Amino acid sequence: xxxxxxxxxxxxxxxxxxxxxxxxxxxxxxxxxxxxxxxxxxxxxxxxxxxxxxxxxxxxxxxxxxxxxxxxxxxxxxxxxxxxxxxxxxxxxxxxxxxxxxxxxxxxxxxxxxxxxxxxxxxxxxxxxxxxxxxxxxxxxxxxxxxxxxxxxxxxxxxxxxxxxxxxxxxxxxxxxxxxxxxxxxxxxxxxxxxxxxxxxxxxxxxxxxxxxxxxxxxxxxxxxxxxxxxxxxxxxxxxxxxxxxxxxxxxxxxxxxxxxxxxxxxxxxxxxxxxxxxxxxxxxxxxxxxxxx
Numbered sequence: 001x002x003x004x005x006x007x008x009x010x011x012x013x014x015x016x017x018x019x020x021x022x023x024x025x026x027x028x029x030x031x032x033x034x035x036x037x038x039x040x041x042x043x044x045x046x047x048x049x050x051x052x053x054x055x056x057x058x059x060x061x062x063x064x065x066x067x068x069x070x071x072x073x074x075x076x077x078x079x080x081x082x083x084x085x086x087x088x089x090x091x092x093x094x095x096x097x098x099x100x101x102x103x104x105x106x107x108x109x110x111x112x113x114x115x116x117x118x119x120x121x122x123x124x125x126x127x128x129x130x131x132x133x134x135x136x137x138x139x140x141x142x143x144x145x146x147x148x149x150x151x152x153x154x155x156x157x158x159x160x161x162x163x164x165x166x167x168x169x170x171x172x173x174x175x176x177x178x179x180x181x182x183x184x185x186x187x188x189x190x191x192x193x194x195x196x197x198x199x200x201x202x203x204x205x206x207x208x209x210x211x212x213x214x215x216x217x218x219x220x221x222x223x224x225x226x227x228x229x230x231x232x233x234x235x236x237x238x239x240x241x242x243x244x245x246x247x248x249x250x251x252x253x254x255x256x257x258x259x260x261x262x263x264x265x266x267x268x269x270x271x272x273x274x275x276x277x278x279x280x281x282x283x284x285x286x287x288x289x290x291x292x293x294x
Contacts, residue, residue: 003075005039006068008032009047013065014142016054069141073276080280092121093281096134096146096271098202099126100228102246103164103268104147109292113285120281128225130201138273144282146271149202151209160269164293166244168206168264169256171234178240179255186214186262193221193239195230203227203266207242210262 011021012032022029040047047061057065079091097106110122127133131148138146139157147163154160170189172178178188197204211218221239224230230243231251244266248256270289272278278286 001039001042002035003072005035005042006071008035009039009061010065010068010072010141012036012048012055013057013061014140016056018055069276076279077277088119089117089281089284090119091279091281092123093279093285094142094144095122095124095285096137096143096148097124097126098131098134098147098149099226100247101147101268102228103166103294104289105292106147109285109288112292113288116288117281117284127200129199130197130204132200132205135271138271141273141276144272144279145286148269148271149206149266150269150271151202151206151265151267154271157274159272159274161272163268163270163289165265165267166246168203168242168259168266169245169248170259171231171241171243171248171251171254171256173234173237173240174253174255176240176255178257181257183258183260185260186211186216189240190216190218192218194218195222195224195233195239195241196220197227198223198225201225201227203242203244206264206266210264214262 008021008025008031011025012018015021015024018029018032022032025032036048043060043064045060046058047064049056049058076091080089106124110124113120114122125137125143127137129136131146131150134143134146134148135150135155135158137143139155148160150160170178170184178184196207199208222233224233227243227247230241231248231254233239234241235251235253242259242264245256248254270286272282272286
C-alpha cells in the first residue's frame with residue numbers, strides 16, 4: 001500500500017467523482033483509476049461503488065477513509081518536520097475564502113506568505129453555498145483552513161477565531177421613501193423587496209436569523225453571490241439590502257440607515273478543523289493573518 005494510492009482514494013471519496021479528483025490532484029483520470037484499483041486489489045475488497053452519476057463508498061471504503069486521512073496527515077507532518085529543519089516549507093495549502101472579504105487584505109497576506117515560503121503552493125477557492133459550503137469543505141478535509149462569516153455557534157468539528165466584525169446597515173436608493181430617515185426597525189421593512197446573498201452566506205444567515213427572531217418574514221427578490229456589488233444593485237433600483245457597513249461605505253446613489261432593535265453583526269472568522277493537526281504551512285499563514293487586518 002502506497003501513500004499515493006491512499007491520496008488518490010481520499011480525493012475520489014471526497015469529490016465523489018474520478019474526473020474532479022484527477023483535476024484536484026493535477027493528474028490524468030486514468031492514473032487515479034489505476035491507483036484505486038490497485039489499492040482495492042491489494043486490500044481484497046471494493047472500496048468504491050461506481051456509477052454514471054457519482055462514486056460512493058462501500059462499507060470497506062467507509063472503514064478505510066478515516067484511517068487513510070490519518071496516514072496522510074502523519075505523512076504531511078513528517079514532511080513538514082524535515083522541511084523546517086532544512087529551512088523551507090513545502091507542500092500545498094488549501095484556503096477557503098468568501099467572494100468578498102475587504103476587512104482582510106487577502107492578496108497582501110498571501111503575497112507576504114509566498115515571499116516567506118515560496119515552496120508552498122497556495123490554492124484558494126470559494127463555495128457556491130458561501131461560508132456554510134466552506135465549513136462543509138473543512139469538515140470533509142477538502143480545505144486546510146477558511147475565512148468565513150458564520151453567526152452563532154460553530155459545528156463541533158470546527159474551531160472559529162474571530163478576526164473582525166462590522167455592523168450591518170440598511171442600504172436604500174437615494175430616491176427611496178426611507179432615504180430621509182436615520183434609522184429604521186425590522187418591522188418597517190417587512191413586505192419590501194430585498195437584495196441578498198444566497199442561503200449559506202454569512203450576511204444572509206445574520207439577516208435571516210434577525211427576522212426569524214423578530215417573528216417577521218421578508219421577500220428576497222434577487223440573490224447575488226458577491227456582496228461587494230450589493231450597493232450597485234441597490235442604486236439601480238433592484239431592491240433594498242442589509243449589508244455590512246464596509247460594503248456600502250462611500251457608495252454613490254445609496255443612503256444607509258441604522259437598524260435598531262436587532263442583532264445585525266457580521267463577523268469575519270478564521271475556521272480550522274478540530275480533531276486533526278494543523279500543518280506547518282497553515283500555522284505559518286495563521287501567524288501572519290493579524291498583520292493584514294484593519
